[in-house]
Amino acid sequence: MKKSQYPQSHQTGMLYFARDIPNICSLAGLLCAVLGMYFAILRIFPVAITGMLWAVVFDWSDGIIARKIKGRTDVQRTFGGQLDSLIDMVSFGICPAVILLSYGDFSPWFLPGAFVIVATSAIRLSYFNVFGLVDDSTYMGLALDNNIIILSFVFLFDSFFSHSVFSAILYTMFMVLAAFNIASVKTPKFTGKWFYILILYSITLTIIYSWILWG
Numbered sequence: 001m002k003k004s005q006y007p008q009s010h011q012t013g014m015l016y017f018a019r020d021i022p023n024i025c026s027l028a029g030l031l032c033a034v035l036g037m038y039f040a041i042l043r044i045f046p047v048a049i050t051g052m053l054w055a056v057v058f059d060w061s062d063g064i065i066a067r068k069i070k071g072r073t074d075v076q077r078t079f080g081g082q083l084d085s086l087i088d089m090v091s092f093g094i095c096p097a098v099i100l101l102s103y104g105d106f107s108p109w110f111l112p113g114a115f116v117i118v119a120t121s122a123i124r125l126s127y128f129n130v131f132g133l134v135d136d137s138t139y140m141g142l143a144l145d146n147n148i149i150i151l152s153f154v155f156l157f158d159s160f161f162s163h164s165v166f167s168a169i170l171y172t173m174f175m176v177l178a179a180f181n182i183a184s185v186k187t188p189k190f191t192g193k194w195f196y197i198l199i200l201y202s203i204t205l206t207i208i209y210s211w212i213l214w215g
Helices: 007-011 015-019 021-041 046-070 074-103 106-133 146-162 163-181 194-215
Strands: 136-139 186-188
Touching: 007 186, 015 021, 015 074, 021 046, 021 074, 046 136, 046 146, 074 106, 074 146, 074 163, 106 136, 106 146, 106 163, 146 163, 146 194
Parallel strands: none
Antiparallel strands: 136 186
C-alpha cells in the first residue's frame, strides 16, 4: 500500500479540498464539459461547443486564482493540481471525442478517431504531470486547451459544408491536432494578456453561437 507523503491529509475530509476556491473554479469547468457532452449527444452542437470553450476559460482561471491566493499549503496545491489534470482529461480528451462521435452519427468509423483523441490526451497529461513545462513559458507539444480554441472557431463554418464533408474535416483536424499534442515541438504557454483575449474570444463566440442557435 502506498504511503501518503501528507499524513495529515487523512484527517481532512475530501470536501474540504473541494471547497478551495481554485478547485471550485476547476469544478465549474468540469460542469461546462459535462454540459458540452450532454448537448453533443443531443446534437445541439452550438451549445456543446460553447460549453467546451467556457471549460477552457475556467481551466485558465483556476491557475490564476490559485497563484493569487496566499497561504495555500503544499497539500492544497498538490490536490488542486491532481484535480485540474483529471478534469482536463474529461474536458479536453473525452468531451472532444464525444463531439466527434456524435457529429459522425456514432459510426464505427469514428471510433478510432475518438480513441486517438482520448489516448493522446492521457499521454500528454501524464507527460506534463511528470516533466512539467520546458521553462516558465513553454510547453512540450501543443496544449490540449488549444484544440478547443481552434475547434470552436472551425465549427463556425459547419453550415458551409455538407454533413459528410464537414465530418471529414473534423476528423482530419482532430488527428492533426492529436499529432501536435504529443509531438516533440515547443509551443508557447499563453499567459498574462492572453487570458483577457480568451475571455473576449469566448464571449464573442458565445454570442455568435447563440445567434446561430436561435437565429
